[in-house]
Amino acid sequence: MLVVTDLVKRYGTVQALDGFTLNVAAGEIVGLVGHNGAGKTTFVEIVSDLIRPDSGHVTIDGKPPSATRGQVGVAPQHIALYPSVTVREHLELFGRLAGLRPAALSAAIDDLAGILRLSEIMDRRTGKLSGGQQRRTQAATALVHRPALLLLDEPTAGADLETRQAMLDVVKQRAGEGAAVVYTTHYLPELTELQATIAVAQNGRVIARGTYEDLAKDLPGEVRVTLEDEEEISVSTTQPTATLIELLGRLDRPISSVDVRHPSLDDLYRSLAVHDAC
Amino acid sequence: MLVDSVPRPAGAFDALYRISAMARHNTIIRLRDPGQAISYVVMPMVLMLVLKPLYVRAVDGGATQVSTGLMVMFSVFAISLAGNAILSERTWRTWDRLRVSRAAAAELLVGKILPIFAIMVVQQVLLLTYGCLVIGLPVPSAPHYVLAAILIWAFALLALGALLAAIVRSHGELSVICDVGALTLSSLGGALVPLSLMPEWAQLVAPASPGYWALTLMQAAVRGDLAGMLPSAAILLAIGLAAGAFAARRLARGWGRGGLI
Numbered sequence: 001m002l003v004v005t006d007l008v009k010r011y012g013t014v015q016a017l018d019g020f021t022l023n024v025a026a027g028e029i030v031g032l033v034g035h036n037g038a039g040k041t042t043f044v045e046i047v048s049d050l051i052r053p054d055s056g057h058v059t060i061d062g063k064p065p066s067a068t069r070g071q072v073g074v075a076p077q078h079i080a081l082y083p084s085v086t087v088r089e090h091l092e093l094f095g096r097l098a099g100l101r102p103a104a105l106s107a108a109i110d111d112l113a114g115i116l117r118l119s120e121i122m123d124r125r126t127g128k129l130s131g132g133q134q135r136r137t138q139a140a141t142a143l144v145h146r147p148a149l150l151l152l153d154e155p156t157a158g159a160d161l162e163t164r165q166a167m168l169d170v171v172k173q174r175a176g177e178g179a180a181v182v183y184t185t186h187y188l189p190e191l192t193e194l195q196a197t198i199a200v201a202q203n204g205r206v207i208a209r210g211t212y213e214d215l216a217k218d219l220p221g222e223v224r225v226t227l228e229d230e231e232e233i234s235v236s237t238t239q240p241t242a243t244l245i246e247l248l249g250r251l252d253r254p255i256s257s258v259d260v261r262h263p264s265l266d267d268l269y270r271s272l273a274v275h276d277a278c
Numbered sequence: 279m280l281v282d283s284v285p286r287p288a289g290a291f292d293a294l295y296r297i298s299a300m301a302r303h304n305t306i307i308r309l310r311d312p313g314q315a316i317s318y319v320v321m322p323m324v325l326m327l328v329l330k331p332l333y334v335r336a337v338d339g340g341a342t343q344v345s346t347g348l349m350v351m352f353s354v355f356a357i358s359l360a361g362n363a364i365l366s367e368r369t370w371r372t373w374d375r376l377r378v379s380r381a382a383a384a385e386l387l388v389g390k391i392l393p394i395f396a397i398m399v400v401q402q403v404l405l406l407t408y409g410c411l412v413i414g415l416p417v418p419s420a421p422h423y424v425l426a427a428i429l430i431w432a433f434a435l436l437a438l439g440a441l442l443a444a445i446v447r448s449h450g451e452l453s454v455i456c457d458v459g460a461l462t463l464s465s466l467g468g469a470l471v472p473l474s475l476m477p478e479w480a481q482l483v484a485p486a487s488p489g490y491w492a493l494t495l496m497q498a499a500v501r502g503d504l505a506g507m508l509p510s511a512a513i514l515l516a517i518g519l520a521a522g523a524f525a526a527r528r529l530a531r532g533w534g535r536g537g538l539i
Contacts, residue, residue, distance in 0.1 A: 045374075048374075048378045049377075049378070050377060050378065051532075069378065069379065076371070076374070076375070080370060080374070081370065081372065084306075084307055084311065085303070085307060089303065089306060092299075093299055093300075094375075098379060098380060099292060141375070
């Protein structure tokens with residue numbers, strides 16, 4: 001669905017993208033992670049056809065971004081809503097701009113109001129909403145026309161638990177229907193829940209991509225065994241479960257507790273970022 | 279069901295559908311903040327009443343001069359209405375969201391401007407009616423000429439407003455340019471003080487102001503003088519087309535991206 005090859009974009013002396021390459025298949029969720037300035041937002045803007053790259057190629061379903069407007073749903077990381085306009089009126093605007101006819105638009109709005117928990121606030125002006133409610137409204141405007149490609153740029157930044165869960169639910173639903181999803185975030189556990197493929201961006205390019213299991217297989221976890229006499233044994237290992245079994249076989253003293261920590265996505269990101277910098 | 283399988287209207291009808299969606303949306307925004315538009319109707323009505331005796335004593339056809347002059351002067355503030363409406367898209371960061379949609383920048387601009395165009399036409403018609411009923415402006419022999427003059431002037435002004443919104447950096451900057459520019463353009467064009475009473479240098483430079491051509495157009499329309507309307511109409515249409523094309527081109531790239539042209 002989305003094929004991005006070797007994008008380069010420079011703003012003056014700042015190299016925003018430096019050979020950014022990323023493919024996303026229909027029905028796939030790619031979690032794009034990286035520090036601020038890694039190039040995530042510039043990538044989103046180029047795929048949305050808001051800016052042009054200096055070089056490189058983007059195709060969406062085989063066509064350039066300029067030919068696929070309306071097939072892409074974009075929720076930027078900053079809130080971009082009309083404060084004096086209600087949630088329903090926002091959805092009507094973006095749905096109509098996408099060409100939805102009244103009956104289809106009405107059904108789409110009802111569907112989104114349910115899954116994004118907007119039903120209670122549909123007729124409230126967005127300027128009067130909480131940050132989480134605004135986030136959900138913004139996501140709804142990106143989803144109302146059921147785009148084939150979804151670009152969600154930190155959609156849960158600063159959001160409450162209800163908003164975060166609603167967002168994850170709707171992303172899973174849309175991917176299940178066949179939409180390709182790029183989900184940028186700093187909240188790495190969300191990607192585990194979404195069962196997303198992970199792409200790590202740094203210095204304007206993707207430095208690693210794969211499933212969590214693939215990327216984490218060489219990272220050390222930790223096995224910690226606490227004995228009844230309060231002595232603690234801690235082992236760093238790439239095979240925590242096997243190491244624990246071996247450790248338990250060797251110990252002949254009473255055990256108080258056992259803790260196995262598999263490598264987290266934070267460990268993964270730090271490891272990849274360090275390797276790339278070396 | 280993904281979007282590709284949704285049946286959509288095509289071509290010109292599709293564009294009209296999107297423009298109507300934008301116009302509807304911006305009408306909602308305008309109706310929720312009507313103060314500025316109301317003040318641009320009430321203020322000239324009060325001023326017409328107060329200034330009429332001066333104009334009647336100062337020049338022949340004083341009632342026509344005060345009515346058409348203040349119509350033109352307060353219509354110039356529509357530049358500010360249009361400019362602020364467009365610049366707010368930058369403040370709210372919504373313009374890029376609209377650009378991601380199927381709508382072309384020109385469609386978005388037209389949809390954005392249409393409600394203000396309607397407000398301006400209503401303002402001018404109200405002031406004209408008020409001028410005829412209260413101030414003593416002769417009832418136009420050819421009302422369709424007057425309507426045409428209003429439409430042409432409104433188009434030129436709103437295109438200028440869009441152009442300003444595309445190049446200024448803030449609402450403050452827009453406000454300064456609109457306030458100073460509107461007063462300068464309209465007074466230099468003879469809307470505030472009859473041209474015959476202005477200094478010689480001002481009379482010489484007056485044709486450089488769109489306000490001059492608007493006033494000439496409006497007064498010719500009120501007289502029913504079609505031949506007198508044509509040069510002014512052509513100049514105002516040219517100004518509107520040039521400004522509108524520039525604004526559409528610049529806004530198609532979003533604010534702050536790329537050079538001026």
